[in-house]
Amino acid sequence: MALDKLGKELDALLGEGRVVRGNKIPESKRTPKEPLPYSAGDSIGNISARKVETASGAVLLHEELFPASHIHGEVPLDRFSSLEGLGNVLPTNAPPLPDLEKVIFLDTETTGISRKSMAFMVGIGRWVPEGGFRVAQLFLPAPPDEGALLETLNSECEGAMHLVTYNGKTFDMPLLEGRYTINGVTSPFKSMPHLDLLPLARRLWKRGAGSGKLQAMEAKVLSYHREGDIPGAEIPAEYARYLATGEAGRLPAVFTHNALDILSLGALLAAAAEVGREVTPRIKAEPVTREELIRAADAATDSYEKKKHLRKLAMVYKRAEEFDALLNVTAKMREEDRCDPWPVIEALKVLEHKAQDYLTGSEIAKEALELGFWHPDDREAIEKRLARLAKKAGE
Incomplete structure (x- = not known):
């Protein structure tokens, strides 16, 4: 489906033309013009989820705990727990990362790439103290309940002190911050230090990877090759189809795609730390003239x-x-x-x-x-x- 056609269909489904930018959505505009053609259940196809209800509506939460013994490509998850050496490859003015339990890895799936787009899925990865990597995925079954997704996302981010994304400074976070403003929900990310792995990955590995795209880095750095993955360009159409019919279609594959993105964020950060442990920090004079x-x-x-x-x-x-x-x-x-x-x-x-x-x-x-x-x-x-x-x- 062409992106322009998809964008028009999503605009009609989401009623975005009724939202005044920068203002909280009035209660009268929180419901679609016509009833949705389905009832949101507690699962999406074969993806189990539980309903989380807030004052703004309901969102579905899918959780999965990957044990420390799990291997992503060639990287065991227990390597995520040590970031020693990472400071040697980060920019000199980058804030140091705190204890790993306070770092969140975030990735979104969105309705498109325009300024009107919204995130219908937000995945959060966190290292848990008892060992393992927890991936929590928030899914929006009804666009008028977007405020519930953002409020639940805030709950998932409690105690977090550092954000890690891939191309998040350019795409994910500006989009999310805009949606926070529109919904009148306070964002936890405004003052949170943010490490975007894309520039770091390009600097460390692009020559061998040939591209800065996440899946190219997975193949080069992690020796991980996805099989049967849904292309990112096809994801907005799957959500549009779900809104129109209530059928899960390939949405379970979207959950898998999102979870793999988040696992790769953790694995790439661990790989960058390994590079840092192998180099000697160099002190050089900064250019001045x-x-x-x-x-x-x-x-x-x-x-x-x-x-x-x-x-x-x-x-x-x-x-x-x-x-x-x-x-x-x-x-x-x-x-x-x-x-x-x-x-x-x-x-x-x-x-x-x-x-x-x-x-x-x-x-x-x-x-x-x-x-x-x-x-x-x-x-x-x-x-x-x-x-x-x-x-x-x-x-």
């Missing part, structure tokens, strides 16, 4: 390191009031990461207050809003600057 920062940014193969050097360079130009150079650097940063609000905001400040180029500023703001997945606070900041720029430009 313009020339050093330019060379460091050009030489960086890791996206995180490149952005770090470019941001420092931008601040050098800002302090020197060399605004044309600052705009050039922020343009490079936007190309590197379209979901980083900092270079967008800095460029808009210069174009509004220094260059007084309101049209260019408006174009940059519009392009950013169109292309990026944004935390609601960042989107609001860009929208406010766009409104001022448009007014000054006479639009």
Whole structure:
């Protein structure tokens, strides 16, 4: 099914056009226009689940405990319990991970990839003190009960102090934060340190893996090859079909897909720690001058390191009031990461207050809003600057 057609069907099923962005969903709009054509049970096909009810509705929770002896690819789960050496391969300013019991591994399955999309499944992996890796999967049987999924997710995250995802900074977390805002539920992730494994995996293993995709890393690093896995691009259609018919279809395969993603997060983190234990930490002087920062940014193969050097360079130009150079650097940063609000905001400040180029500023703001997945606070900041720029430009 084409994504545009799927998106239209999901919009109709979810009634998303009735939601006012940034506001809590009114009670009158929490029910679909027509009754759902099925009754949600306590299982999805052959996947057993228990119903968790909150003031906002009900969500289904499937739990599975993988023993420490379980092997994922070539990685026994008991290796998850030791992250010694991980600090040797993390960026220098990355916060250290706490005790593993306080780390959560998160992955979502969503209705699509647009700004209107929602997560119909959220999987959480945690190491349990008695030994083993618990995977809890929250499934949304009825979209109007989305608040219940988020509230139950908060309960699952109690005591957590660090978040681990794969490409979560670009996709999963901006999407979830937006849904928290729409539903008027407080997010536990706003102030939680977040380690996105994608940049780290690219830096450590992309040359051999040939791709930064999770399944390529599974094959290269873990010697794990999925068999019969449902392609990610087909998952939204399975949920749409479930909403329309009430039939589980291939949703059990979606649960398996999500659980494998979470197991791979833990295994890759353990593998990264093993790499760290084999290297000697190197202490080197950070680039400081313009020339050093330019060379460091050009030489960086890791996206995180490149952005770090470019941001420092931008601040050098800002302090020197060399605004044309600052705009050039922020343009490079936007190309590197379209979901980083900092270079967008800095460029808009210069174009509004220094260059007084309101049209260019408006174009940059519009392009950013169109292309990026944004935390609601960042989107609001860009929208406010766009409104001022448009007014000054006479639009």
